[in-house]
Amino acid sequence: MNLIVEVADITLLEVDVIVNAANSSLLGGGGVDGAIHRAAGPSLLKECRKIRDTELPDGLPTGQAVATKAYELQALWVIHTVGPNRHAGEGDPHLLESAFRSSLELATQLGARSVAFPAISAGAYGWGMDEVARVAASAVMAWNSAENGACRALQTIIFAVTNENARAIFESALTLAAGSFEVD
Template identity: 50%
Template sequence: MAKPNITLVQGDITEQDMDAVVNAANSSLLGGGGVDGAIHRKGGPEILAECRRLRAGHYGRGLATGQAVATTAGRLPARWVIHTVGPVWNPGEDRSVLLASCHRESLRVARELGARTVAFPAISTGVYRWPIDDAARIAVQTLREEGEGFEELRFVLFNKQAYDAFAAAL
């Protein structure tokens, strides 16, 4: 089994010229803060329009934590946005299976789309407060286990602390 090509970059996920970028979305799919807000702002109204159609159909109650669904990338350089809802950190409950599921399900959707390159943010590490070192460990491990067959799987980290945590996990 060939190891997946996992790369790291410190930067802005909305500027990544990849087949797909993963959005750390909220369950409403209607935009929010952090990565989600940035993707919706820079990607334009086409993304929100597709998210509204998803909500009007199969995802009437929103997207469940750990699941993933794709839309157009609108004005982003990517072709698709894969929306996934990360778990909120809870020190009294191990929710790492859900965080791993975000990455696994995003890869599944990417394969269904025919994406060869996928960019991931540090899912759940912003307002959902997941400790960056633990999130990096789970994300890297999941992509190593599930990422075979992609040309490149890229973690796009917003700051040096996140970059260093992912570099250590890699």
């Protein structure tokens, strides 16, 4: 499995799956969520509304994930997951780990070969970058162990971060969790 940390605009990455740090409404918002909705075009919002109307009338619960087509993005799919919001009293790291793990499990079910994650819950949701990186690294390693490296399509996981400081933090967390990784 290739683990890559990259300072990049997640909406421009050529991967099978882009993970969206969504809010529970799935209807777009600020930050990564808004950027993904804008880049994917209006069909993404239309599909998200349909999911809300038919499958998730109360919204997507924290820590869970749902997939849509990627429409005008380079990716094939967008996996929407809701990370915990510390400002709303959601401080349990298990909820954050669940957001990463449920996204990885769904990407595997889709047969994805590559997936790109943002720093779920960092910033506006009140989680520090170092904490998000540690939880993300732990979740990826736990998921990989649970899968026992079994025959699966998913081979590359990219953490798309917004600056060099975040990159260094994710690199450090992945080094501690995995021992080594590929840096792009």
